[in-house]
Amino acid sequence: MSSPEDLADKFGELPDEVMAELQNMLRLYNIDAEELFFKWEGYCLKMGEDIKLNMKNITAFKDDAREQFEIEMRAKSKTAHAPAARGVQRAAKNAGDVFNMLDGLTPATPRSGPSAAKKKFEKAGYETPLAERTSKLAVGSPVGPGAGFRTPGAIASIPFSDRPDPGRVMEVLNPKIEMPQLPLPGSDGYQSRLKYTTIIEAPKFQYKPMYQKLNEGSLFLDDRIEEYAVAVQEEHNIPDDDFCNPCSQLPEEVVVVGRIVTDVMDSQKRTNEASLLLEASRAFGAGKRVRLDLSALKGYAFYPGMIVAFKATNPTGDKLIVKSILSPPRYFEASSFPSDLEEEVQKLAAGNLNVFIAAGPYTTDDNLDFEGLKELVDKIVETEPDAVFLSGPFIDTEHPKVKLGDFPVDMDNFSGYVLEDLFKQKITSQLNRITKSMVLLVPSTRDAVSKHVSFPQDRFPRKILGLQMNVQLLTNPCMVALNELLFGISSADILFHLNMQEVKATGKGIEMNTFHRLANYVISSSHFYPLFPAPEASQVGYTTPIDLQWMRLAGFVNSIKPDVLILPSNLPGTVKVVSGVVTVNPGFLSTKRTAGTYAFMTIQPPTKVLEEENIVPAPDKEFTLKRRVYNRARVEIRRI
Known part of the structure; x- marks a missing residue:
């Protein structure tokens, strides 16, 4: 379990009663300070407003966290107790429509047998009215939910006339x-x-x-690295001989160019310094990856998909020791x-x-x-x-x-x-x-x-x-x-997506203002969506379908x-x-x-x-x- 010092490191200095409530949440949900902080950030984004850490807001946060926890537990319980799928059975005669899409909406499609009627009656007491029926119909069917229907999971909103x-x-x-x-x-x-x-x-x-064609998507990724290398070379007047394959043994300091990638496979976990690698293009390094050692840097800020140029060494061939970061070209x-x-x-x-x-x-x-x-x-x-x-x-x-x-x-x-x-x-x-x-x-x-x-x-x-x-x-x-x-x-929420994926260590030359730093990623890359890959739905709440072979249009x-x-x-x-x-x-x-x-x-x-x-x-x-x-x-x- 995290200590009060860990909480203070994430949330800052807090009143004793607020700190005690946060410690209770750590014990209750068996999580660490970092995960609790991510939950707090998610809660603030969901509320859509700036929220201070006081007792009133912490109480509301606890209620929301408890509700989310209960939803997760119910989902796990349903998965664990789901009955095994049975073999396909023949439909009984006079069983109504073939796929039960009409669900008894017309007299011509009766249910078969008293057991079906009884089952439907038992379900009616606790299921959302017509939820099953509307899900089986095409989107926007003229047959919609009746009066008084409330969408499941909808958050009670503030009336527009009472907006702050x-x-x-x-x-x-x-x-x-x-x-x-x-x-x-x-x-x-x-x-x-x-x-x-x-x-x-x-x-x-x-x-x-x-x-998508995989070869055309990979060509786009390669072209981005090679175009960046040319632009950096012109910006810093670097001789051709100084560029090297980052995945080979490099006892002396050289210039390497590649894409930042991560080996974090679990979408629920956040990218961190230890998970970062540099991916070379096929021309510069046969598309191989090498792990990064950033300990020599006073400060840095990266995101997956970022094209970078380093001055670095690689004495053993399996870890790139970054000495400095070359500034991006000016467009x-x-x-x-x-x-x-x-x-x-x-x-x-x-x-x-x-x-x-x-x-x-x-x-x-x-x-x-x-x-x-x-x-x-x-x-x-x-x-x-x-x-x-x-x-x-x-x-x-x-x-x-x-x-x-x-x-x-x-x-x-x-x-x-x-x-x-x-x-x-x-x-x-x-x-x-x-x-x-x-x-x-x-x-x-x-x-x-x-x-x-x-x-x-x-x-x-x-x-x-x-x-x-x-x-x-x-x-x-x-x-x-x-x-x-x-x-x-662009309507793609690149700022939010970058904020979720960014890995940074504050230090000399690192912009402290979050918006300024995120927006500069877009401008310095000369691209509306430089992040790759796009975050999963479990991270941001929805899917962002990227058509990689056409991303040059962005x-x-x-x-x-x-x-x-x-x-x-x-x-x-x-x-x-x-x-x-x-x-x-x-x-x-x-x-x-x-x-x-x-x-x-x-x-x-x-x-x-x-x-x-x-x-x-x-x-x-x-x-x-x-x-x-x-x-x-x-x-x-x-x-x-």
Whole structure:
């Protein structure tokens, strides 16, 4: 059992009564301090808010832990006492439908014999009404649960009208920039103020999903290492002879390049320093792996899939002793010709460029009312921003009611597509209220209406969802230009996934701010999802299907850093300038049990950029200027 010192090391200094409660939980569940701390982190994420360690919250945490423990014990008990499968038996005559799908819903499908009726009667006293029946029907069947049905396992949510601190600004970037008066006087809508361009190869995203070829996936992994080696060589002016195979005997210090991997096989266990290995490419080391010795480093931060370059030795051939880490290559910053910046100034003559940013889920787990989305659209219609970024999931496959088909179907307007009709009823009806703003939709792999189930992901279908023409459909991930501003966005929760898999030791040169460090992994790798492999469902609560052979589509186009990087995450909403990029996590508009957050951004025209460079009215196009959006943008994280 862990000591009080172990608890203090994980949780910090705590009052004696709180420490005593934590020690009781260690004894009760026979776990150590680290596992208890992981449970506490999971509880905080589930609640969707910052929670202090006091007696009130510890009591609620204990209740939640006890409930989870009981669920696990019941599941184990069912598995242990499950009867052995019997041989296939012939169906009795007059036994109703072949697969019992109709389950007595019509008079024409009676159950056979009194024993079946008795069994059904006995089950009715404690089973969820119609749960078995709805699970046997196709998703979204017109036959749904009756009145008073409550989805099993749903967490009681806080009513939207009672949500805490609506409208409160949680964080601000560049507060000295004044907020504009919205709607902008003299503005006639986004058409005259925005020039929209997608910076992607959209047809490539229409690949056949989840049809992977192992050799093509391995080629992508190899290419990432070799491309990184070339970039590091150019960055640090390293001779060719200095690069060596990390898996061979290396008595002298050399440069090695490879991918960080882990040998932790149990998804319930966290990756640690002892589990890290370096995997070479086939060209550099025949794809072999070697264990890492990081004891000589004062500080480090790694994650599985990270491409790294070390100065290291390997005297015995079975352990790579890392002496230092070579800094990653610096990629291009976005820039523009002066004449293009002048054109943008003219377009924004009425005032700043204004953008709303929000991410799904858009409703709590106990309903499909989408009250948060309605409130957000009310604000958009009232303020008339130029653009609105909305990322999925919209109709979430992980939502309890969507899983069970627990929602009504309008049979009078039934198109034959149940979930698409639900999208039109709940989402399209709201988006069609927005007429003076450009809406940019990014799907999620958890979107029930997306035909593309893997990442990278193709766009939503416009026609079947009934979306109007001011709605631009983006791939996931995507890079788009609004005038001269380059936006990058992905709905994959890479920040949360990296946070779960990261291995770090604080020391010299290691960024202490978690969000800054995680976002920098994405920017320095020039890739929207540098983690490999993706975490399992047991670690984050859902599956992230990665189509490895197409992951090149998730890289930054031409390795150019965007001006604004939008990375929605389960982590608390925040905004930071990371490596010169305005990086925004708007948070989720709805958590499992309460309303969440969104982001508002206002960006000044590039007038000062041109003035500081003393640009003449008709400049040549022989040079470009850095756009420096991090100095011109005010970003607020707001509660809905």
